[in-house]
Amino acid sequence: MALRRRSSRLTILATALAVRVATAAATVSFASTSGMLSRSVSPLSSLSVSDPDDNPRPTKRARKAGDEGQKGEEGAKNMQTNRKKAMRTKKEIPEPKPEDFPARMTNRWKIGPHVSSAGGVENAIVNAARVGANAFAIFLKSQRKWDSKPLTDESIAKFKHRMKDFGYSPSHVLPHGSYLVNLGNPDSLKREKSYQCFLDDLKRCEQLGLELYNVHPGSTVGAATTEQSLALIAECINRAHKETESVVIVLENMVRLTVTQAGSGNVIGSRFSELGDIIEQVEDKTRVGVCLDTCECPSKRKMEGYDITTRDGWNATSTPATVLAEFDRDVGMSYLRGMHINDSKAELASKKDRHENIGLGHLGLRTFAHILSDPRTRDIPLILETPAYDVPSSGSAAARERLAAEGMGVWRTEVSVLNRLSGRLPISKENDERDGKSQDGVALKERELEDCRAEIADAVAKASKLRDAKGKKAGGVGGARKGKKRKTRKGTEEEEDELDDHDEGQDGDESCCGSAH
Template identity: 60%
Template sequence: MHKRRSNAIEEKDALRRSTRVTKKAKIVTDAGEEEVKVEVTTIHIDKAPELAVKPSSTKKGKAKAADTDIIDVSSLPERVCSNWKVGAHVSAAGGVENAVSNAAKIGANAFALFVKSQRKWSSPPLTDASISSFKSRMKQLSYNPKYILPHGSYLINLGNPDTEKREKSYECFLDDLKRCDSLGLELYNFHPGSSLGIVEPSVSMTHIADCINRSHRDTPGSKVVVVLENMAGSGNIIGSDFAHLGEIIGQVDDKTRVGVCLDTCHMFAAGYDIRTKEGWNSTVESFDTHVGLKYLRGMHLNDSKTACGSKKDRHDNIGVGHLSIQTFAHILTDPRMQDIPLILETPSHEGSNKNWDVWVKEIEVLNLLSVGTNSAVCSSPCGEDAKHASEVTYDLLARGIKDVIQATGSSTEGGKSTKRTLKKSAKGAAPQESQKVKRGQRRAVDNE
């Protein structure tokens, strides 16, 4: 069983699990082309293994309930110690408890999941055995509930001006909250909704806030925080402007139970240029002004297939899209982004083989950025040379992700992957759970 040790010991162990490899690279300076040596830290994470679960047996030889499962942690990759909690939106197919196991397989320090089908209005209730097993695995694998960011159904539109349809969304929303509470989770992330172009955005924002207030009254004693997600800005979607989120939160009575999740792809598509350190800091300052950093409860780390201001929600793998590795280096070294779940919603390229190697590599790269972005050291430690060496290292990191993508048999030529299960799925859905849905349900906020 994993046991948490002091930060100092964990940091020391993290160093033991990494090695430095010297690579040669050519850079171009004012004096011409020259060769430099770059030391790159490699964090060793094995290919995601099958999780070995050993159920205890009764005297009759039958397996007990799932809450007595004993996990063989020796079959899992070691998790890197970092104050930036990186993970991915993993599958909960076969039971929510499997999400915990799937997160451990990829070396994640945080994870997201759907607590029920994201493409149905109603689902069977969680079983006692599933709830017990989820909690047991959370404990055995040392996952803190504060770093788990469940995602709500894409059918929900709390901003719908139609009272009957909004009520349908609310019931689905409330059911999600109750499921999170039963699992001992503390956060619940969802898309705010849409005005459908029928009413002014401010009217829909009030509807959303009213539903949040009502959900708080309907879940007395619960500590689950409702987490609004910023959006890309297409159509009549609410939440692409930080001011929208601030206006909704301003109308929520119990502000201890409301927060925000920032999606990097959505921010960029909405017009927030976060590619440079200056742009990132400016964006965070804008968020602090219109919403407040105290409300930041998580992030979705996604590259973008489309340009800044495109208003298109098109996720890409880290370092493959328009944002580049440097963007994520700004985030993974920003103390303001510590101690919250940082969740990948990037294409996993898993296909039918459930190949999660891309996520493993992305997590490895992001952890490397957080434990020491500028671990690249030039042979002569002068300013400009060090800058060039850092750029070379970023390129090597991005290339590493692209190599894994290529090895899985997928291609990102033209900004599209030929084998992504994300294709034709619910917009923004985690690729491992994306399935074909009826056209009328594809984006509920457009027709509900």
């Protein structure tokens, strides 16, 4: 009986096992709301025996390459994302408005610095407005490259719009030419290269609606006489007048260097008579003028018995031994179309063109007070080329914007001081005796000049703690003004002050001049 029961149980278990196997191998049907969805599942379909050689483990080098490839793809995606963000950020920068800037002083003497045009020529107008300038100078392209990208339609349109919006007159903007141009070079190929660079700048002026263009006359490079180079310069000007419509070419007076300096004796324009000879050979005299640089005027004048540091040395035209008397005789006052207002770091008659901040050099603040009280210097651009310290000339757009908003305190102070002094004759002891002024009046005027000088000195001291004269980060106080040694042609060493932001350096005879500016 027990055996039968055990046999019966085994039969039942075997039957159940067979049913399970059959069920697993059978088709399983699933019902859906729209009908019947069938699929077959094999109990062994998921079981497979794979050969280890079919999917070998990646090598370490392969895994590393794969990781780097993935990182490269992620980096490229991030770069594209950052570019898109930058483009969106650039588009979101609001157009500057005049009411966002300090009001400019209304003045017949148009004073302002040579401002940066980094990021586009249209930015020069904003930088000029930040310092309260009524005039300004710019580079229309890199001053140390022969070829530059053309101005974009967007930059041209923005420049014209901002000129009108901020109330700047084209006659009070004095673009500066390339330091490489030498229209007096007797080598025809090199002169043609200079001419094309020169002509490109003139056409840029016309694109922007500007009226003036300042250029260094040139150099004989020791291969021609002065008269030959003067004729070549005039020939280039006549040719340029025919290829342009309206721009006035403004020749700058220069410094003739000492024998230890590059290009000694070859620079054109150190004598007013040379500038007059060029103008004499220009056919359209309505489109040529002269720019006087205060740092270059006294370079030889003091040795001849006068200099611009005295009112009589600058002002009188009836006495032959004065700056303006010689200028009027050899050039003509009607050709004065602009000035560079710079103090001199070098001693007078040193034949060195080293710019210093206003009132802190060998010319002194009194010099600029009597120049800016002369009616003949009204309504022409009076351009500061003094050390800049905190000018936004490089870096990202955001960095330039931040530095422009926080910096340029030195130029802002210089412009403010010169505006306050313009039209007011400084009282001297000689004037006091002639005009019957009291000694108290002399002391008051002297104190006012000293206060103005101290104001500029404080601005320079504050700015130079953070940056050097070229706007780069300084290592510490006084580091920006440190001199350096250089070897002369005779092999001796002499101390030479660091060049300021507008210095040319000693580029040699192939450039327009060897002097620093």
